[in-house]
Amino acid sequence: MALKGLDIFKLTPKTNCKQCGVPTCMAFSMKVAQGSLPLEKCPFITDDVKDQLSEATAPPMKTLKLGEHTLGGETVLERHEKTFVSKTLYAMKVSTANDDAANDALLEKVPKVDYDRIGERMYCEFVFVEGTEGENARFLDLVKKAAALDRDLILATSDADLAKEALAAASGKNVILAGANASNYEAMSGAATAANALLGVSGESLEELHDTVAALEKLGNKNLVLVTTGKNAKEAFRNTVEVRRGAIKGSDRTFGYPSLVDVAALSGGDPHMEAAYASLFTAKYGSIVVLTEMDYAKALPLYGLRQNIFTDPQKPMKVDPGIYPLNGADENSICMVTVDFALTYFIVSGEIERSGIPVNLLISDAGGYSVLTAWAAGKFSASSIAKFIEEYQVEEKIKNRVLVLPGKVAVLKGEVQEKLPNWKVVVGTNEAVEIIRFLKDFQY
Amino acid sequence: MPLTKTSQKFNASINAFTIGTGDKAVTMGGENVLPFYTFDAPIENAPKIGAEISDLGMDKNVPGIRDYYAGAEDFTELARRASAIPGVDFIAFALDAADPNGEDRSVEECVEECKQVAEGTDLPIVIIGSKGIEKNETLFDKVADALSGKNVLLMSAREENYKTIAASAGLAYSQKIGAESAVDINLAKQLNVIISQMGVKPQSIAMNVGAASAGYGFEYVVSTMERVKMAALQQNDNMLQMPIVTPVADEVWNVKEAVVSEEDIPEWGPQEERGIQMEVVTASACLASGSNAVILRHPASIAAVSKMIRELI
Amino acid sequence: MVGLFDRAFKGSDEMYALAEKALAEALATHDESTPAVFPNTAYYAACIYEYTGIKVMTLGDLKSAMEPIRAMMTRNYRTHDVFTSGIATAMAAEVIELCKYLDTDTPYNGEYHGHMNDAEVRELGVPLVTRDIPGFVVIIGPAPSEEEAEALIKGYQSRGIFVFLIGGIIDQAKNRKLSMGFPVRIVPVGPDIWCASHIISLVMRAAMIFGAIGPNQYDEMNKYTFERIFAFVNAFDPVDDLTIACGACAIALGFPVITNDTKDMWRVPKTLIIQEDTKDWIETSLEARDIKIKVTNIDIPVSYSSAFEGEIIRRPDMQVEIDGSRKDCFELCITKEAHEVEDHKIEVIGPDFDEIPVGSKMCAAIIAEVAGKSMQSDFESVFERKFHTFVNCMEGIMHTGQRDLIRIRVSKNAYEAGFRIRHIGEVLYAKLKNEYAAVIDKCQVKIYTSTDELHDLRKMANEIYDKRDERLAGLTDENVDQFYTCILCQSFSPSHVCIVTPERLGLCGAVSWLDAKATNELDANGPSQVVTKERVIDENVGSWEDVNEAVAKYSRGALERVTLYSIMEDPMTSCGCFECICGIEPFSNGVIIVNREHTGMTPLGMTFSEMASMTGGGVQTPGFMGHGKHFIASKKFMKAEGGVARIVWMPKALKETVRDRLNATAMELYGIENFCDMIGDEESCGNGDPEELVNFLSETGHPALAMDPMM
Missing domain, CATH: 3.40.50.11600 (Rossmann fold)
Incomplete structure (x- = not known):
């Protein structure tokens, strides 16, 4: 449980100087406690106090910003306990395993679904670009094509050198580099950090994932996304739940990162299975869900579901009068x-x-x-x-x-x-x- | 710090609840973990899927449904076809035509239809009442009698009409009762309490705590189910340990996304595919939130959702 | 009482002898393997099956039952002996009746009903279990006259009570051309007292089907029939020993017997009742068996629906107006003893609408007198407040106000449709009886409309209102034994629980302690549950272990502790519907209160809605709390922190609403006069910052500045 407003108030200068932009120190403290203002807004809080507070106010799960998107920052396991804060984001997948025509067709479809539902823009936020072995040139090509779209990118390769080139090809874009694992994390982390990208980490097992994340944190990289896909749907569900639950219920900060589930990989190209799994991971703890394609048939129910689940129970959804x-x-x-x-x-x-x-x-x-x-x-x-x-x-x-x-x-x-x-x-x-x-x- | 896992295996469990008889009887519930959390403890009874058929006939606007049931002249044949869909565990027969504000079909005819359905299947039968809350009292009384010995589940005993349904279907004919309330944990519990007070055993009650299509206030469904499961498992509240059966089909096949034709909104693509995906997404989210069984209509949705269940359990 | 025991024993012996005789006669013409079963039942001879476990299928089986029956006829002169002998009597009677079914399924040829099959048991059982049929009566013997027989039967029929007839009354009913049979709920069972075994058999089977009672479960069976089967017996004079023995069986099952036979008869309260005037039998019987009759249709000439609740009757459309602002008028609900109330009596004393000139005003006192075992005078005002809605839902009738400031307009259309003043009584009667069936057993309505009486009546009513107000004012948290929960808002605020006490009503301002109490009494499973206050932890901050347990239970573990009188230590949570929020203002060492209607800024630098976003949702936020307006002047308001003296700022409008009461509280607690004048508001502290407020408070000498620091 985060600190109460009154505890924070005791640490403020109590001068109502308004430099934080809020009329009183009390109002400021309440907003910090609520998480709507960062403590740093108060110029008079000493570093000592900041350290003291940041430990206490640090959320169990990190909030990561990527462009206009926010990932993570959840504090509860069930929405009724308070609210979920960062909605599930969706990605469409192109891959060097497909032929070029198929990829082109897919990329062409990305902008097709883009509409408004009760004041919220509904579109596929990411393009997920997968590079298979021995297809480096085509991968870079594909990255460039994807980068031309007005979407953020997830670049999936575990080859650190290739990753650097891909990141360069996508420079200026908001990117998640998905491909770090127990054997390449150091190099991948370097590449991601240099390009200001978030780093997607996976592991053969939850234990290995945990160890790799811990090692990355030691390197100072805390801009991580945990790839929880695993070998099959059962494992994916287990991983995704265990990561979120470990962070929030088990206070395991090592698992306190957003998750990424590649449901395209779990569905064998069946659009109905893909919808089923996308729904499952929207309901349960998927921060980013990767699909082969986001058409209207999937988008209409999934975005509706997401809008419902990520509604603050205290703030009813409104339509315009x-x-x-x-x-x-x-x-x-x-x-x-x-x-x-x-x-x-x-x-x-x-x-x-x-x-x-x-x-x-x-x-x-x-x-x-x-x-x-x-x-x-x-x-x-x-x-x-x-x-x-x-x-x-x-x-x-x-x-x-x-x-x-x-x-x-x-x-x-x-x-x-x-x-x-x-x-x-x-x-x-x-x-x-x-x-x-x-x-x-x-x-x- | 090495990984230490957090488990949510509870001491209490959901009631095991059986419908139907013999080899094809179906048991749901019994688990002491959250939905699909097999990594906390084994889930013996996987969630179940019911195929919905209606006494108004099947949807003619959806090719996949129309073609699948094409030529089925009576309810016996409808039930036979529905039973043959891979992944189906039980038949859910909706007495839509009984609605006094609709066709107002007579109780006798409805009873006859139910008997026909029973002839067409050896799977367990779930009867979904009409929109006429009052009419369901007599309807269920007679249906419970006609299907006596088949251990059927009669959905939609509500606060307004539970007494007769509990006394008749529940006590006089020893059928199973589905307690229907509107997305509120306290209402759900209260209904279970008063039905139990009539003398119906808690083990003979299933709940429909409310359903909605994804995007249509589905957050209430999620939160109600999640709270019910936590109360049942964590707090051992035996008036909320009944399994949840959620009729998804009737919700999804009525919303705009599933109904509007492709001519009206061309960019949305074919209507059928939208309906299937609405059904798949809604059912999957229901199962993830706590439904022990979902009732679906389209063979393709049933295929996808049953495959997901198999993969996860 | 020994005399009554002897008569029951004697009757029991007689019945047994008759059974032996019937069996002997049957065996003289049939062998023991002859099937001996009633048609269409899966429960054999149900009385014998239940109490001996014997599944009678042949005459031989029946013979083998005789010994176990005899064994129940013990003679130790305890009540128990009378009961078991009574049950043995019913079994012996069943033997006699079963012998009639050896060669035929229809021994009575349709003249009498005789045995009831399982389908009929279910058909009657379902509405009995749901109480759609409130109960059934067994009427034995010929009534003194055919007219009396008919009046009694029809009286029951009109109240939905199922009627079984035995003996001479059947011919009387036939002579009066009463239609009989299962569909009309009047069943002529048979000519002789032993036919009563068919009814006992029905009771046994109902308990086995609906109560899952098995054979040989004597205690469970008698408990079930007592609790769930609402039956009773009316036996006409003369009552012979055989009938007394059968009556003993009825009584053993929990069914009271009412008779007008006074010879060699003994009164047993609630069980064996002598009521010489048979006209009172229905009411006596229903009361003895605790049966309440639901009012299904309201007898009024206009429509009744909530859709008419908002209807406005304009002067030109108005036939007549009952106007409390100009004439002596009032409405009142009061409790009476049961014997003082004649159920459904509607009395109009004085002129009706016909005698009043069109468009003019009239005076009227509408008094609903209610009685009931669970009725409490505290509920009177709760019910009385509902009169408004009850009356307003009639088409063409408009009702506003309460107590002696009511106004009721009747439209010309309603008047032309036949609406008269007694129909107001009909509606009140029906709605009170239906909505409050749990506590109101009987209800009568008196409407006075003549000017002469009304002045005094109004004075009487005002005395009652005053007494109620005094009672309310005198209700404190200390002088009640229990508080109540309110979880009405959990649908959108799942972890919030309101604890409602006399001095702290629900934070929405809509649920008082009395309301919660009535809600609990009316709906035991509803949103208001009793919270005891036996284990005090700290009375000053208002914390009890019982309260904490209740909060933990009803918030489903989300909240473990609350205090009722502190905003700093575990303050009560809010759902979001609070009328006001108070929040700590550290610079002045007090709290500000802001109400929902106030949209402006507060000296805290936060508006109502900003504060609301931190306070709602069942989350504890020390220093901030949602509450009702009424709570502001309570002596329990922030009692732990020093009470109302902590209030340093309120919007002006709110201050005016609570001024008188708050001043009185401050006077009583601290001896401060005109306390409200010391409290800042948006005018006295125009730019709304804390320093300005502190300056203002210093000027007015506000006590908070000198109190202990709040944090």
Whole structure:
């Protein structure tokens, strides 16, 4: 457990000098405890104190930055205990084992999947370039091609000299050099460090991996990613769980690094197996998951899953407030109003879409809470609904004057009617599953 | 510092839970570790897969499903085909047509359908009720009678209707009961408690703690399952040690990603493949979080998920 | 009592003799290998099977049962002897009945029902187990008149009670043209008292099927029937010895017997009840067997649904208005003794809507009188607050306010549909009985509408309200034996547990100790569980071992210790729904409190939402704590750190809300007058930094500055 804010506060100068950018020392301390500000922001904390604190505040798992991506930094094994902080990232794999045409085709597909889901950009973050033995030239070629894409790179080779060339070929890119092992770690570490790359380490066994990581740490390299793939799916799962669990539950800082699982290697080219394993390692402790290909069929469920799992339980997912015309709704279609809690939006819009009946779904700003919670917190009320109608100029945009309220807030009907006298306010259903029937039976 | 491994082998375990009879009976649960953590202790009963068939007939928009069941004229044949899918452990028959807000098929017809299904398979049978919570009471009463002696699992006893289902299916006909609650560990536990208070043995209860498609509030499913497993194993809470059976198919084959046609969103590619992957991803994540069994629809999904289970156990 | 024992023994001997005779006659014409089974049952002769273990399949088997039956007829004049003899009587009766089934499956030719098959046991058993059928009655003998017979049977039928008839009452029912049979839940079992064995057989099989009771489990069987089978007997005068012996069996199984026979009869409380007036039998019987009848439909001429809860009735649409601000009006829920309440009596005293001019105001007192073994006067206010929702869900009726400030508008449409004032009573009756069935056994509603009476009634009501307020104010953590948990919010804050005490209501402000208590009483498995406070660790900071154990248990191990009165040492966690957060302000040696509505900055340099992000989610953050507004003026607020004197800053609006109560607390604790004026706010400390606050506090002489350091 990290330090409490009050303990940190005792070590601050208690002058509220604001040089850290926060109004008071107390607020600063609370933010450090929460992990949202680094201790170094306070210019008055002495090195002694820093050392004293950094040991206590050091997380069980390192947080590594690579370009705009963050890896690791997890503090819990199950998301409900607090939250997961660094989402699983995905890589598409090209390899010198494929012929050039196949690789070209794959690289061409990389940028194809790139979309927004509830405010999050969904795309394949990495290209994983694998070099097989005796294919050095083609490997370097492939690295260059991959580097031309707007994606970070994972370069997989255990040949340290080749690695240096590949890193040079990819200069300017954010790179993970995956290929260190018990026999080559020193040279690989040198190459990675020189190129400012993270180093991927693997081992024949967990013991060997542990020893190699310890040796690398001795060399001063703590920018590591642990390759937990192993020989088969069972071993991969075991390795990935043991590494994460050792770090968080066993306080073994040697395992306190992000993991990389090559599920393409486990799936034998079967896209369904690949999806199954990618799902497994998204749910359980894979920091980077490597696939042969990320098409929409895989991306839609995997990114949805990832977005769910890496949601902070304390911060509900929100969708943007606004008018969402469904099933080709126009100004003559009725309006249904609900909250901006993402789950509510998805379920309600899904049911409306299935009904096939045009509806303008009005999503009002309710702080991302569900209907009843938002109502109880005063964030979904007659005035908030009326305010929404005004702010979004609903009356100008839509001629129809039927407004359907969620059944759970039937109690608001009178008040809403009072505030919106031109509208016909109707109480809808308690549950989303009843919407289809409600819309079909509704008398216009 | 050498590697010292952390183990999570618990003293408590999930109830071993058997459905069906004879050679083809299926046992799930029994483990004292987290899902697939065979490295902490052996998992004797691998997670199971049920093939879902519906009394509304099979999806005509999905070629793989349509073709697989093509020509199956009655429920006996549907059940026979479903049983022949490699990797299937049990048949999950969904009485969708009974929904009073849908086709409102009569209880007698539904009972007849269930009998037909029973004729087509010697695998264990799971009956999934209709959306009509009240109707399921009489429905399950009659189905439990008609399938008496087959040790079937009747899913979806909920807070609103558990009494009749527990008394009838659970006590009068000694069938297994599936307690369905909505992604909340306390609700799940409370339902198990009140069903037990009716006299149904905890060993005769399985749980459906709620399901969702990946991307659709699936975090609640994950957290509920993970908390249930920790309570069952770590704290030895015997009112949460029932195995979890999750009907995945009905969730995934209804979401936009699986339903929208390729004409509508060409860049998404073929609809069928999206549905399969949605089913595979959701089922795999359910199993990783705690489901002891998942109910799936597409033969390709069943193939992939059953292979994953084999590889991991 | 010896007399009663003797009559039971005598009846038991008589039944045994009749059984011997029936068996002898059967054996005279059949040999011992003749099959002797009831049709369509897997449980043989169920009484004999249960109590002797003998699986009777032939006449020879039946003969072999006679000795074990005899062996149960002990005569030591203890209650136990009467019970076993009663059960032996039922078995002997079963012998007599079984002999009738030797040559036919239908010895009664449809005139009587006789044996009930296993399918019928299941059919009746399921609703009995679920309590959809609240219980069943066995009525024995002819009633004094056919009319009385009919009234009794129909009375039970209308309450959903299953009725079995034995003896002369069957012909009476037939003469009154009552339709009978399993579907209408009135079954004519047979003409003679030994036919009662069919009902005992049904009970045995129900227990074996639904309770998994095996043969030879005497104690388990009797426990099961007592706890789970809600049956009772109504026996009309004259009650002979045979019937008394059968009654002994019923009583052994936990089924009370009610009779109007007074000759040679003895009263045994709750068990053998003499009630000479047969009109009271239904109520007496239901009370004796502890059966509560659910109200399934509400008898009102308008729709009832939560969809109407938010309906507003405008003046032009209004037929009549009950207005507490202009007229004497109030609503009240009070506890009465059971004998003072006649269930479902709705009384209107005074004029109805018809007599009031359209669009005008009227006065009304609505009093729900409830009785129940588990009812506590503390629940009255909890139930009374629900009147608002209950009444508001009627279509065309609008309800606001509570106590003597209620306003009820009835729309013209509702009035035209036939809505009258007694329908308010109907709704209250139905909702109270249904939602609070666990504690309310009986309920009657009185509605007064005449001006003359109401003034005094209102005074009476106000005295009751005052007493309740006093009781609430007098409730302290010290003078109660237990606290309650509240884990309603665990769905989104899994490791949070609220401990609700009289002086510290739930941090959401919505759950008081009384609410939690009622919740616990109504739903034993629900979110509010009892927390004892027997093993105190430190009363000053408010820590108890019991409380810690409860927190550990209900947070599933996430949290091991909390204190109830400290924010520095293991403070209570928050789910995120707190009304306010208090946080330590080190420079002034106190705490600031900020409420959810306040969006501005605080002297801590953090806004409400910034503080909320550190305090929610069931995590302990010493120095910070979420709580309800009401808690601010509590004597337990930060008691460990010196109490409310630590409060140095609050938003002005919040200060005004709590001013009176907080001033009173400060006066009582420290003798400080107008304490609130010493507390800073966003106006008195305009730029909101701690130094300004400290200066302000020095000027006002705030006590916190002189207190021990908080950290």
